[in-house]
Amino acid sequence: MTENNTETARKKYEYSFDYIQSKLEGSKDSFGKLMKEIVRTGVCTECGTCAAVCPVLEWDHLVGQPKLVGKCTGCGICYNQCPRTITDPNELMGEFKTGYVANTNIPEVIGGQDGGTVTSLLCYLFDEHLIDAAIVTMTDPNHPWFPVPQIITTKDEAIKASGSVYCHSQTVEALMDAIREDYRSIAFVGTPCNISAVNKMYNSPAGMLKYFMRAN
Known part of the structure; x- marks a missing residue:
C-alpha cells in the first residue's frame, strides 16, 4: 500500500462508525459517561438531543437533564450525538466566508x-x-x-x-x-x-x- 493510500485509509477510518465506537470502547454505561462528563460538570446545554435519539432516555423537564427509563446498552449514541462531546475529528462545520445583515419585507413580520x-x-x-x-x-x-x-x-x-x-x-x-x-x-x-x-x-x-x- 502506498503512502497516499495509507493516508486515505486512515482518514476514512477516522470518519467511520468504527472509529467512533473505538473512542467509546470499554464504556458499557454510555449514559453514565454522559452524566459524569457532561451533565454533572455543568457542560450540558439542555438541548435534549440525548433523550431524542435514545429509546431508554427521557428528558426530565423539572430537573433539566436526561433520565434513564430502561437499561443502557452501551451503544454510545447519546454520548456521541451530544453537541458538547468530541468523538468525530472532522465535525467542524467549516469556514464562514462572509456575513450579511438582512431585514424582512413581509408586512406581518416587519419589526420582528x-x-x-x-x-x-x-x-x-x-x-x-x-x-x-x-x-x-x-x-x-x-x-x-x-x-x-x-x-x-x-x-x-x-x-x-x-x-x-x-x-x-x-x-x-x-x-x-x-x-x-x-x-x-x-x-x-x-x-x-x-x-x-x-x-x-x-x-x-x-x-x-x-x-x-x-x-x-
Missing part, C-alpha cells in the same frame, strides 16, 4: 426579532415547495414562559411562530418526531447547541439523519 430574517427564509422555502415541514419553537398560550417545539407545514404557521423564545426548547425531539411522521425535507430552527447536535447527527457515519433527507 433580528429583522425577521429566519421567518422570511421559512416563508420562501414553503412558497417554493423546498421543504415539507419546519421545526420551530412557540409558546404555550396558557404558560407564556414555557417553550413548545412545533412541527409546522405552512407559511402562515411560520409567521405565527416568529419571534424568539428565551428558554430551553427540545427542538431535536420535535425533529425526530417529524422524521417518524415521514416528512423528508425539513427546515430546523434552533439555538447554536441544537444546530450543533443536528449537524453531528446529519454527518454521522451511522446515518442518523442523512438518509431521510430529500436533497443535500
